[in-house]
Amino acid sequence: MARLGTSVEEPVRQRLLSAATRLFADKGFESTSVQEIVAAAGVTKGAMYHYFDSKDDLLHEIYGRVLRMQMDRLRHFADGEGTVAERLHAAAADVINTTVDNLDDSKIFFRSNHQLAPDTRKVVRAERRRYHERFRDLVLEGQQLGVFNTDVPAEMVVDFFFGSVHHLGTWYHPDGPLTGSEVGRYFADLLLRSLTPAS
Amino acid sequence: MARLGTSVEEPVRQRLLSAATRLFADKGFESTSVQEIVAAAGVTKGAMYHYFDSKDDLLHEIYGRVLRMQMDRLRHFADGEGTVAERLHAAAADVINTTVDNLDDSKIFFRSNHQLAPDTRKVVRAERRRYHERFRDLVLEGQQLGVFNTDVPAEMVVDFFFGSVHHLGTWYHPDGPLTGSEVGRYFADLLLRSLTPAS
């Protein structure tokens, strides 16, 4: 059992998670064999099946990490200070920033959803829904205060925006000309302007 | 040889394409076996390998169909009549409409990209890029005419918007309360407003 500061190396469980994340993002869940994962982590299958119930369980853990992190950050910005517009802008820019910082997780999240076992999928979907609802409530708050347009339902605005976030994994490259913060600002600007009354 | 109106049934090739589309969209490319596809189409493996070179080839054909259709429609709207804003709005609403009408194709398109053989993927990506460029040029045209905001690069606006289109397969249900046209109008409105100067 790894105690505090016992080993220089990452513990086996972490190494497996990291290796799996990289491989799943690169080649997809189904195209990655357990053998490849354990080889990349420098262990054998027995070790993997000691820490995880199945290949599916590994994927589920990756999902869990992302979901918890995103939810924590969203709550922090949504419940923070400032006007609704400021809080929504900050939350939107932040989710793009963290998505870009964890592009592999994001790719897996949006591409391998259908590979999860039905039960696991239900859990993930429920957690995802709560996240969306918190975001939607922010939009709703602005609409009720009269600072946002009401002609497009809040629910749809959220789906519209998260499509763009989802899509980042497809075109964004960390070594490209744009930083995550820049993309975050651009996208948050577009979102806010699409919600702001014309005159 | 099927002459005009000779057979009531769809020809085998079409049946295979349809069955594969449905199954790939439901369970993903890698999780669908050739055996399942031919069973759903009511033929055997021999028939499939008579019409297609490989399982990959089948996927490639599905991609080709979607790409050709989308490009044709975009050109029609982009080169049509009306102001830039009107043409962009029409093209944006239409791509959402056809995406909703062919949700299975769309799911496959955005989810199974990485399963294609490298060569095939290059071809698909190139065609996809041309599509994006045509769309971007529309935005650029509006920016140069001064009717659209210029603070966000046209390229980024396109990536922003197509993320939302991409995402449709995740949340839209044909038997839900919204028609494709309604979603198309909402999303096109959001896009146009995000491009329109505030005052």
Next chain:
DNA sequence: ACCAGCATACCGACTGGTCGGTCAAGAAGA
């Protein structure tokens, strides 16, 4: 009218190989 020759369309058993997962056994610290 007939037949040989050939192409198209399709069948389904089979092959070589891969995969997720199991398990008996060993190493090492407490």
Next chain:
DNA sequence: TCTTCTTGACCGACCAGTCGGTATGCTGGT
């Protein structure tokens, strides 16, 4: 000695693709 962690050989299921074969019908020579 007991527990925790790790090994690697192994199993049964499954999969993409192959191949020898059949049925049908068109074509041109007689």
